[in-house]
Amino acid sequence: MLHTHTSGFDMSQLSTAVPRELVHKRAHAEVLLTGWTTHTDNRHTVRAQWPRFHSFYWPRDQRFDPMLFVESVRQTLPLLSHTAYGVPFGNHLIWDDFSYRVEPSAMAVPASPADVVLDVVCEDVRTRNGAFVSMVMHTTAHLDGERMGTATARFANRAPALYRRLRGNRNDPAAVRATALPLPPALRPAAVGHCLPYNVVLADSTRTDRWQLRADLDHPVLFDHPVDHAPGMLLLEAVRQAAHAHRPTATGMVTGMSVTFDRWVELDQPAWVCVAPLGGDGLRITIEQGEEVCLGAEVTTTRPTPLPTPERIPALT
Template sequence: MTTFATIDSMVPEFQSALPSIAPEGLDTWTTTVPKEYVHRAAVAEVFLTGWRQTDTDVCTVTAQWPRAHSFYGPAHGFHDPLLFAETLRQTVPLLSHAVYGAPMDHKQIWRDLRVSLDPAALRTGLTPAEVELRVCCTDVERRGGVLRGMRMEVTATRDGLPLATASTMFSSHSRALYRRLRGAYADAEQAMAGAVVPPLPLRPELVGRDRAHDVVLSPRGDDGRWQLRVDTLHPIIFDHPNDHSPGMLLLEAARQAVQHLLGPAPVLTTGLDTAFHRYAEMDAPAWVAAEPLGDGRVRVIIEQHDALVFECVATTHPASAK
């Protein structure tokens, strides 16, 4: 059975305790959406500030990007491009729960992700970046009146200027179905306890990082591959217990592999064409490989047990603040 990557999903027990929110959602820059709606444990990691439904299967989602962040921080005068990927990741459960009525214990599973960012719109400013996403939901699938999945086509602006286009498809599964799909891996705390001890990291400067704690690749082996470092104590990547390596960890591994391959000059990963084929389990090593395709494009794959888990073609832009 082909599987994918969950969108960092939580299984809260308190759906009835969620705030009472009008159907049109929140529409303000002064607060974040409930953290439960975006599957985050820490309020500080919620970037979405509101949503409203503007038409059938069309929604507007607002977000604010901080000027500083412990993991997705700016560098060389640009916001981290993966802030946009995390914004999309949060949008998936938000609309699934708040607009399409998916129960709070349903998990959303990524199938693919395509992103194209305008480098000019990533430049940092004197205030946090105000981001707006227009989300068109297509191929909406329901079974028994319950959401089973959809595709989201996204056009984003930053302070009113074009920022990005994106497309992502995901499925949504009940707790019971997810447990059947995952079998022995369904228990998140048990899966994390059985995770492989992370190998030593690459030097941070080789992958565009300041701290070894944030490096997700090991030094290359004789076969030219990196081992994926799965640090279950990382407070951002593992904001809460997860039963497998989160999709955002795989995207970070791709971004770091691209920087290592094309460096030492810093590059921005402004385009992603990604497929999630299987779950990346934490109890066995996963291996990352990258090859240049020319014109600043790089193909990255992650394999485990000799099977393809994840593949991505990344497009880059020089990270020059001038």
């Protein structure tokens, strides 16, 4: 008989990802969050584990991609909405504005997968008839006990019936997919800080201050599930890539963004990502469609001090 010794084994030491439904992902591999604790006064602790290498949010100059932090915050929104604020599955969470800032010196990739702690404080929590309507979520991230970054998101919860009224005849992902624009030719991956062509979300252009948005509806990360408009993470990635494309020799890391979402970006008409300098390391980036500004962002870029042993991270190709 096979005997397995379990004396003294603590089941609480086991770790796993949270259910993918709680973070609005279909692929288990894309779930970054591993657990959460809700405290009093709208305070929460969320735990995440970051892989040393991710196929899309891959490390640069031996530092984690700031967008990996952004995606962790993005996953925290539905996680806490469902578990702490009673939002039913099937509702829609809509971003109004989002900002983040990271500290490059605290983002070095360790020798093993990184355990990240997100301290979350929710403010201006609004309800109507007992149902959650909107809030502002402040997040502070720590990696190995060191403060790594902060983020603030203002977002709203919309029931399916209200969302259908807001979207009109554009709320069917299948119909949107059937009329989506074909993909225009991509910029070189190295020009936007990537190494794989299918991760490029900007189209090739003769200009250095404007590119067409590329929305690949088959992308396994950005389009993990069917949607009826360009998802927020695609738009934020387009902002990041535009900063790299505009200053290919000067941009090291996009260490901060302050973004306002004004309109949905539709998938059946061209959208343009436009860049203008703000002075110093700052950029003003907008995403425009049909002569309307859909998103406006102020971006900060930084060239971090190089870390030793650069051979640990693949070079751009």
